[in-house]
Amino acid sequence: MEKIYEVAILGVGARGGDTYGRLINTHAKDKFKIVALCDMRKERLQRFATEFGVDSSACFTDEEEFFKQKRADVLIIATQDQDHYAHAMKAFECGYDIMLEKPITDNREECENLLSAQKKYGKKALVCHVLRYAPAFLKAKELLDAGSIGRLVAVTMLEQVAYWHQAHSYVRGNWRNQNVTAPMILAKSCHDLDLLQYYAGAKCRSVSSVGDLAYFNSQNAPEGAANRCTECKYINDCPYSAKRIYVDRWLKVKNEDIWPYNILVEPPITKEKLEKAIKDGQYGRCVFACDNNVVDHQITQMTFENGVKATLTMTGFTANSGRKIIFHGTTGELELNEEVDSLFVKKYGAEQVKVDFNIDNHQGYGHGGGDYYLIKNLYDMIEGRASSVTSLDASIESHLMGISAEESRLNGGKLINVHKSL
Numbered sequence: 001m002e003k004i005y006e007v008a009i010l011g012v013g014a015r016g017g018d019t020y021g022r023l024i025n026t027h028a029k030d031k032f033k034i035v036a037l038c039d040m041r042k043e044r045l046q047r048f049a050t051e052f053g054v055d056s057s058a059c060f061t062d063e064e065e066f067f068k069q070k071r072a073d074v075l076i077i078a079t080q081d082q083d084h085y086a087h088a089m090k091a092f093e094c095g096y097d098i099m100l101e102k103p104i105t106d107n108r109e110e111c112e113n114l115l116s117a118q119k120k121y122g123k124k125a126l127v128c129h130v131l132r133y134a135p136a137f138l139k140a141k142e143l144l145d146a147g148s149i150g151r152l153v154a155v156t157m158l159e160q161v162a163y164w165h166q167a168h169s170y171v172r173g174n175w176r177n178q179n180v181t182a183p184m185i186l187a188k189s190c191h192d193l194d195l196l197q198y199y200a201g202a203k204c205r206s207v208s209s210v211g212d213l214a215y216f217n218s219q220n221a222p223e224g225a226a227n228r229c230t231e232c233k234y235i236n237d238c239p240y241s242a243k244r245i246y247v248d249r250w251l252k253v254k255n256e257d258i259w260p261y262n263i264l265v266e267p268p269i270t271k272e273k274l275e276k277a278i279k280d281g282q283y284g285r286c287v288f289a290c291d292n293n294v295v296d297h298q299i300t301q302m303t304f305e306n307g308v309k310a311t312l313t314m315t316g317f318t319a320n321s322g323r324k325i326i327f328h329g330t331t332g333e334l335e336l337n338e339e340v341d342s343l344f345v346k347k348y349g350a351e352q353v354k355v356d357f358n359i360d361n362h363q364g365y366g367h368g369g370g371d372y373y374l375i376k377n378l379y380d381m382i383e384g385r386a387s388s389v390t391s392l393d394a395s396i397e398s399h400l401m402g403i404s405a406e407e408s409r410l411n412g413g414k415l416i417n418v419h420k421s422l
Helices: 014-027 042-052 081-094 108-121 135-145 163-171 190-200 242-253 271-280 367-383 392-410
Strands: 005-010 032-038 074-077 097-100 125-127 152-160 204-212 297-304 309-315 322-329 332-337 342-347
Touching: 005 014, 014 032, 014 042, 014 074, 014 367, 032 042, 074 081, 081 097, 081 108, 097 367, 108 392, 125 367, 125 392, 135 190, 135 322, 135 332, 135 342, 135 367, 152 190, 163 242, 190 297, 190 309, 190 322, 190 392, 204 392, 242 271, 297 392
Parallel strands: 005 032, 005 074, 074 097, 097 125, 152 309
Antiparallel strands: 152 322, 204 297, 297 309, 322 332, 332 342
C-alpha cells in the first residue's frame, strides 16, 4: 500500500480550494489527506473544512499562527501573487515540501533567495505551471522532439485572454493593479513563457516587449456612463456590463458552484446573490472607472540560446479564450489550438494531419487536464519516482524571462539580456 501524505493548504480560493483541494479530496485520497487549512475568509474556510473533513482546530485565519509549527508533509501555497515568495520561504524554513502557485515573484533577487533556501533546507518544490502536464501540450512537445517538422526555427503564440476574463481578473479583480500583484506578463502569461522555454529546449538569451493599457480607463468611458453597471444606461448593451458577464452568463449554466461566479459569492450561487454582488461589490464597477493599471495587451519577442525565436502576443481583446500556437520548422508546421482542442501537423508539400490526444478534463477540472496531472506529478515527486518537470529551478528560468520582458516594456521595448547578474 502506498504512503498517504498529509497536506496543508494555505489559501483556499479558486485554486487552493476549488481546484487543488477538491482534486485531492476526490481523486487522490489514496495518496494525500488534507489535514490543515489557512485562509483569512472565515466563511470559505469553514465551508472547505467541512467538505474536506478538516477539524476546526486545524483551521486558521491567521497565517502567523499557522506557521508556528509544521502541520503536514506538504504545503500547497495558493495565496495572492505578492505573498508567494514570503510564504514559500517560511514553508522551506518549517520543513515542508511545497506546491507553489505562480507567479512566484517578480524580483530577481527573490528568485535567487528561493533557490538558495531550497538548497539549504533540502526540500522539494513543484510550481503550478499546469499546462506542462496537459495532454495536448505534452503531445506537441513529443512531436517536436520526434522531428515531425524538422528543426524548430520559431514559435508564434497568441494568448487569448478573452474580453470578459480581462474585465473580470485584470480590470475589476485581484490582478488589476500592479501595486499589489505581479505584472500581467507574469500574472497571466507565466504559463506561456514556461511553455516557450520548454519547447525551445534552451535558456532564453534576450527579450524585448511592448504593451500598455489601451482601453480600460476613464478616457474611453461611453458618454453618460455611470460608475456602477447597475446604475448605468448601458447595462444591457455594453459587452463589459457586469450584468451581462455575471448574471446573464450564469443563467445559461445555473451551476451552483462554478468559476468565475463563485468568486463573487459563496455557493450555492443564485441569481439574487449575483445581482446583489454586482450592485454592491467590486465586480459591479464600470470597467472604465476602476483602479486598474495593468496592461490589456502586450507583445514580447524572445531569442533562445540555441537560436530559436519566439513571439508571444497576450491580449484581452478576443472573443474567446485559449492559446493558439504555431511551431515553424524546417520541414513543416505544427499548429495547436487550445480554443477548439486541435493539433495539426502540416508537412510541407503534404496534406495536413490531425493528431489525436487525450482531452479528458477529468470531470471538469481545467487547463486541458493539466490540473489533474499536476497532482499526480506532485505525488511522484515526493515519492522520488520522478523529478518535477515544473521544478523551482525550471520555473525561475521563465520568471526571469517575464521580469526581463516587463523591464523592456517599461523602457520602450529595449532589448534586455535575461541572464544578467542577479
